[in-house]
Amino acid sequence: MTALKAHEVARYLARPDLSEGIFLAYGPDGGLVRETAQRLIRHLSGEDPASANVTIFDGPELASDPSQLVLEARSVSLFGGKRIIRVRNATKALVMPLTELRDDPGGTAIVLEADNLTPRDALRSLVEASKLGRALPCYPDSDETLMALMRETFNQAGIRADSDVVPTLREILGNDREVTRRELEKLTLYAASSKALTREDVLLLCADNGALAIDAILDATGGGHAEKLELALNRALAANVNPQQLLAMLTNHFANLRRWRTQVDTGKTARAVLDGQRPKPHFSRIGALEQQLRLWTDPALSQAIERLLQGVSDSRRKPALADAILRRTTLALCMMAATH
Known part of the structure; x- marks a missing residue:
């Protein structure tokens, strides 16, 4: 009986112990199930994948005539090469033909893809009990495994x-997992020449909406980074983020900076002040916020807030000019930060 644990699947795929038999990839993560089947088929195909004879069936198609599976497995390949049968959306309707094949697959590798299956499911039980069967559970990745996948992908591509x-x-x-792989491919292609990736690159290429660029707007304005500010503003406005809302959020941001600056002026370190906030700012922003607290004095922050309040007022009186008012106001604050 061979029932792998979810964390053992990646290691197994690197060195499968069978070249024929029944392989069952199953679980609630459809993307990971497909990727597992694809990786297994690539390995089973050998050094010359083009020579492999891969036949693909859909589960419902076979359910109406299960004998097709046996006939295909027993057929002799006209062109030679490894015979592989891939069955998508496999169900327990295939138990009978698989029972006939489990002890004598005739050199054929049968790769099944299925949804999440309970331990008592007939299909899963059959594969797990078979000498020439391997069940590969595909469960959603943990933060640890996904982040390890990301780092491994960047390292292999030589990307810093x-x-x-x-x-x-x-x-x-x-x-x-399939979505993650697709986004990683996009990022590695983007960084193929520069061999470098930044948080701004990730937000630009992978975020679904402009809201995720708001932090970039706040920190670029407060940190005096004009180029980063321009990029973040373009992205947010292209995603139809309301410029008046952005001005209001900037006002809150600078009000927070002034409140934190007051604590710094009493002798606390910027890091201690930020660590004491509830909710605490996201760890990825701590460095940027510390820099802003070093750049801005209390009088300068008071002046910045007045300018923002004026921008909010102007945008309400002239909504058609809200974009221009936002850009003018944030650029002015950015220049103030850069000269401190």
């Missing part, structure tokens, strides 16, 4: 990723 790239990417993506 800033320390906040992986945490930011993990925050944006869900647990679907």
Whole structure:
């Protein structure tokens, strides 16, 4: 009986112990199930994948005539090469033909893809009890495994990723392995020449909406980074984020900076002040916020807040000019930060 644990699957795929038999990839993560089947088929195909004879069936198609599976497995390949049968959406309707094949697959590798299956499911039980069967559970990745996958991908591509790239990417993506792989491919292609990735690159390429660029706007304005500010503003406004809302959020941000600066002026370190906040700012922003607290004095922050309040008022009186008012106001504050 061979029933692998979820954390053992990746290691097994690197060195499968069978070249024929029944392989069952199952679980709630459809993307990971597909990827597991694909990786297994690539390995089973040998050094010359093009020579492999891969036949693909859909589960419902076979359910209406299960004998097709046996006939295909017993057929002799006209062109030679490894015979592999891939069955998508496999169900317990295939138990009978698989029972006939489990002890004598005739050199054929049968790769099944299925949804989440309970331990008592007939299909899973059959594979786990078979000498030439391997069941590969595919469950949603943990933060640890996904972040390890990201780092491994960047390392293999020779890409230097800033320390906040992986945490930011993990925050944006869900647990679907296929989606994660697709986004990683996009990022490695983007960084193929520069061999470097930043948090701004991740937000630009992988975020689903402009809201995720708001932190970048706040920190670029407060930190005096004009180029980063321009990029973040373009992205947020292109995603139809309300410029009046952005001005209001900037006002709150600078009010927070002034409140924190008051505590720094009493002798506390910027890090101690930030660590004491509830909710605590996201760890990826701590460095930027510390820099802003060093750049801005209380009088300068008071002046910045007045300017923002004026921008909010102007944008309400002239909503058609809200974009221009936002850009003018943030650029002015950015210049103030840069001269401190």
